[in-house]
Amino acid sequence: MKKVLLPFLTLFTLVFAINQQANAQTPYRTALGLGIDVGDGPTLYGPQIKHNFGGNDAGNAQVLFGDNITVVGVDYSYNQRISGTRGLSWYVGVGPQVSFVDYGKWHGYWDDDYHWKDGDTETFFAIRPALGLEFRIPSAPLAMHFDWKPWWNLSHGSNFEPSRFSLGFKFVLK
Template sequence: MKKVFYSLLATSILAMGAQELKAQTRYRTALGLGIDVGDGPTLVGPQIKHFFDGQNAGNAQVLFGDDVTVLGVDYSYNQAIRGANGLSWYVGVGPQLTFINHGRWHSGHWDGDNHTDVAIRPAVGLEFKIPTAPLAFHFDWKPWWNLSHDSDFEPARFTLGFKFTLK
């Protein structure tokens, strides 16, 4: 009888743990469009977010603007907000490479300043996954801390994201 009881108890605990994990992982992977706005150029491009488990995720994006291309990856810790179905908060950080092309073709050669910047971008934001549809949206504060070539810190940067979620 003890074996049956312990087997049922173990099975119940595993089932509850799986349900908890499923509730925290609103989706596994999402593809979408990211928009980076604030002081400086507006950047737009594709992004992908992938959950490694219930709370830890990676996000990669390629953003384009006037004479600028940004390649970035981020780690984020995500937590559901109790009582708000589909709404979660997250914090994260990640490196960004910014390829800047201020050059112009003139008289058979390039004029201007072409360079690559390295930046670190922390993020604090909210994400909403529509419970009944495969869509998610996010808004975050994502300041830009440039570590190279005229190092500076730009606090007035924000991102918006529109994603199609996959299981």
């Protein structure tokens, strides 16, 4: 798993270090927080970071955990403030996700020779579009988001799960 995380973290760090321009369309530059992914299937939760690169462009990275599953993902999003509001914006984006599922010894199977085998681990690759709203509390360093974030699995029998949503609660650093 360390081999998978390292490229994502390296890429995010390079992009973060190269582009330190203030953002004109979102009310903060960087925020850290908790992401919660809900819907059909397991509920996932874990840390996330969002960085606004300038103009309307932002990146979000998260590591989410659930029962026997770990999901690592990054997203690009186009962000636009909603005129006439203070701190409310909409966004649309997309990004890759890698899921590691550990079926464990309780989810084993019988092989062709009728020997019991412990469960296995599998890696799944997905693309996740997102459409959502974000609100930055004007008088506090807090932000939150809600989005529709369907799951399009590209491996192990491709399937599309439209009933997935994401919530996020963030502390604004700058």
